[in-house]
Amino acid sequence: MSDDTNRDPARQKLAEEAARILRRLDEDPDDHAALKDRDAFLARGRDAKRIYAVMARGFAAAPKTLKDRDRRYSIGIVGGVLALLSLAFAWEPLKVAWLADYTTRLTTEIIELESGDTTTLDASSAIQEETNAKIRTVDLLKGAGFFDVDDDGRRFIVQAGNVTAEALGTAFEVMRLGDDVIITVADGIVEVTGAGQIRQLTEGKQIRVSPFETSIRSVEPDTVAGWRRDRLTIGGMTFGEVASVIERRMSGRVFVISNRLADDPVAGALDLSMPRNALKTLAATSGASVVEVSPYLTIIYSR
Template identity: 30%
Template sequence: MGMSATDKIIERDALNWLVRVNDPDFTDWEAWEDWMAADARHADTYWRLAEAEQDAVEAFRTAPARRTPVIRRGFALPRRAMMAAVVGVFALGVGWIGWSARPQPWLIETAPGEQRTVALDDGSQVVLDGATQLVLDRRNPREVTLKTGRALFEVEHDETRPFLVQVGDTTLTDMGTVFDVTHLRDGARVSVSEGQVQVEARAGRALLNPGDSVIASPRGLERRSVDVDGMDDWREGRLSWNGERLDVVAQDLGRTLNRPITVSPELATRRFSGSLNLRGTSAMQKSRLELLLGVTVIEDGEGWRLEP
């Protein structure tokens, strides 16, 4: 059985820590210890990777012109330094391997109201909505992180290399499909148009098929159906929802209209189904919102507030 998306991320992070700890200028011991203690799998993976490279260590020991660290007699190493010395022996062997495998992040950012299409080296394509930040890895185009905003993914099929999308604490695994992802304030929303997407979140797991959608948040996994044909309508200025909470609707509106939009507490959990064309003037937009959402739109500084 292959590794899960979470295990792959832990292994990648463990390798990064091995390389960092081997850096003579490394000082971030507290963060390293916190990461090791956060999950038992972290320490297990860390030491497994270190021990797996003993052959490389032996090769480096016999290589000429290599400086060897010297510890003076009578000098007591601090606990952290002693741990680092153990790690360092292994990391010397994996350092050059780890360095070549380390992620090379590449941030793509769109301004509010801007849309951008990015073609990846593997043939996949990502369409970014306005006010969106996407982090790519130049060495592995099939692992991306959606930091903010919304993106539509059209993934090239590859059975041996699943496509991974990280959205906060939620990991999406895809083998070749079309799906839409939104980074929400307290979670992530995923909708599938073609193929399948595996969603892994703290609240649980879900397998999404065409027409399926889920919001992963501290409240749990909230599933619903979506119109496949209208999933990318936001590219043309039209937003569609099916039983969506108004606090989530407000986030979509704010990103599209480039203004902060908040919802009064008594309206936050109200559900809305329908679509909105957001083209036109500010007055036209407010009028449509009030009519279709059944709310009053109040100007609140630079933003709007939705009230009963």
């Protein structure tokens, strides 16, 4: 789910593996199998070493009484460690802040671009704009945007990672979710280039472009970019991805402590006007628990 550890499945998996090894060594420092697993883990490379070091510092700082308690209590340890991990990989948000021409924080915002076009940015989103006499280009650096484009003779292109969406007189949404990009057309036609393919989408069509594949489905046009009205209609998304959309509206971080839970497909609709309630509603649909460790850290885990 990326610029963050909890949105990067590979790094989250490493963090969970490191936590398991540390728990085993805490119970028995001479556990030969655990020591062997630790050495094999560290041999995986730089990311593994950095994650293990941060996890070890956080685990060592936790009181023994808390370590000895059951999972409901020890979840706070893991949450605190993952918060440290988010700082360890904080260079990406700094890069986005440096490049962005427009950013939003905890709410959506309607922005008039230099090109004269109008876009609505979702909460915690950022774009960079470049305009000249022949082309209008917007780079969606993070989050999501809804673009309502007039045909003034110049091309209008939205770039999101390795995916481009060229508007042919249209209104459409572009959303970044980790390494994936979702483009949904509310009106008109959009030409999408990504994963070695070029596709034209019409009203009510949505494409999801992953590094190695694409998928297309139909949606109701009036649900496109529903976050503009504090409404999220969920389809074709996982639990972790929906949690990341809700997180954009929260002042703190949200971590899903389970790859299986994070990867579960979900469906339905959520009211985003009260993000914490939306998060609890999402968790309830999957039988998960939400723990607010602090106003700035929320943990979700399987029961």
